[in-house]
Amino acid sequence: MKISEIGEFGLIERLKDVLRSGIIGDDTAPVQLGDSLLLLTCDVLLQDRHFKLNYPPSAIGWKAISVNVSDVVANGGMPFYALVSLVLPDMEVKYIEEVYFGIKRACEFYGCEVVGGNVSKGEKLCIDVFMIGKADRFVGRKGSKVGDGVFVSGTLGDSKAGLELLLMDKKSYEDFELRLIEKHLRPTARIDFVKHISKYATASMDISDGLSSDALKLAKASSVKLRLFSEKIPLSKELISFCKKHGKDPLEYALSGGEDYELLFTHPMERLNPFLSMTHIGFVEEGEGVYLDDRPLEATGFDHFRML
């Protein structure tokens, strides 16, 4: 049996069985060491899969750090230390230095530090980042309570539109298009939400595979039903302009678009903080699955192995 027959998530389930580990399944792994609750995570960017070599190298470095910070923040922690494991072909030193400038800038922005790493020779560039964060309380996918509101940070679907624009490889782009491309190339992890998540969220995760599939994961982990309202899903004016121009449905982008690195979380309605960029998009109910208005929502996210 090949991996493509069971998919990425089927494979993960089997490997969890081999390890008999109970704590694999959230964005980070919480471990207690001495008096500290640490959040451990890793995420990789692969050439020709997550980026192309003609992308600005500093953006690749920025994103490699940001996607890991996003996991730590989603679970209520602050990022502290990172290791960078590089696999790379013989390429221009200048290019890799630029990647590292992006890594350094991102670390300065998020207040963390690269303390080590590893370099190996391979055929394609691969940037694997390991990150350690620290939290007062671990907030995972399990814990949503019936009656909680469902919230997301920022706006959704921009990254997918940005990627499509990048792949069009146009000679020139309009301003709103450049902003969408920027959201894809240089996502910013929601470090502004750490305190809020840590204090109030009953469950939380980052939206890396798309709202529809990530909401299903949260509903399943919490053993609840999520009812979302389509008219409440936050859409940027840039995404609306993009969809108008190309005859697309922005809601479709918001539901299925991955790599937004916004947060999806639940807590009582009265905890809504108007000073944060957060939107109430639904409620937690008894039951299972995710409903958009009155119809069940299918996962439209990405399974790398199923797409073969």
Added chain:
Amino acid sequence: MKISEIGEFGLIERLKDVLRSGIIGDDTAPVQLGDSLLLLTCDVLLQDRHFKLNYPPSAIGWKAISVNVSDVVANGGMPFYALVSLVLPDMEVKYIEEVYFGIKRACEFYGCEVVGGNVSKGEKLCIDVFMIGKADRFVGRKGSKVGDGVFVSGTLGDSKAGLELLLMDKKSYEDFELRLIEKHLRPTARIDFVKHISKYATASMDISDGLSSDALKLAKASSVKLRLFSEKIPLSKELISFCKKHGKDPLEYALSGGEDYELLFTHPMERLNPFLSMTHIGFVEEGEGVYLDDRPLEATGFDHFRML
């Protein structure tokens, strides 16, 4: 300028400059978090570079953990938690499960645990392990004192001989040959040395690139000269049999052979522990570089990028 013009270590120096980090350069990165001194490390095994797909998959998993434990142990720590970042093509699920059985067995042996990880699709199998250890005291490459003895654990050069035997792809192997192959495929990190290193070593590192190049790194970091005695370098009877059979010099294997994952460390002579598998191979002197008997020793280790 290409990476091959400055080599792996030249590249690392440049990336350290970009990050302006002072603590990159040992086998692990020591960081203080709360009341714990943590040792962080990562090391990757790449298909067709560090292993071939026809190797026993459980051995690949065992080695991926062992090479990381070796780094932690070299710096005086005990391994605690690991993350496994897998990049893999569409392949047999059974194969990957076997890799994970090897990972699990190694973790049980060393007393650590895989708490999370990541799976991505790529063209070749790549197993990147990130490990956190804990130490009472960090023992790095810097710290050797003039007058200290120089010691190594186990025997050296076996892994290189084992690799050469593997690549001969013979129909059948003699017993001593199988033991050498085993040393290459399933190295055991010297977890039996943790207390000794932590209590007594003035400097320590693991021998992953070969004694000659690793001893030079230790001498440089400690700003001392190491004088080694060729007749004291520990050689296994298996390596001697191998060299007799193939007309090779076992000392050459011991000096240049990588991947032994034995330890190289220094401390006062009176700390020699006869109950540990350790050998006194030389002394720390004033000066710089490494001398074997009366001649300076050149680094004969491996630079992946210079070999292009």
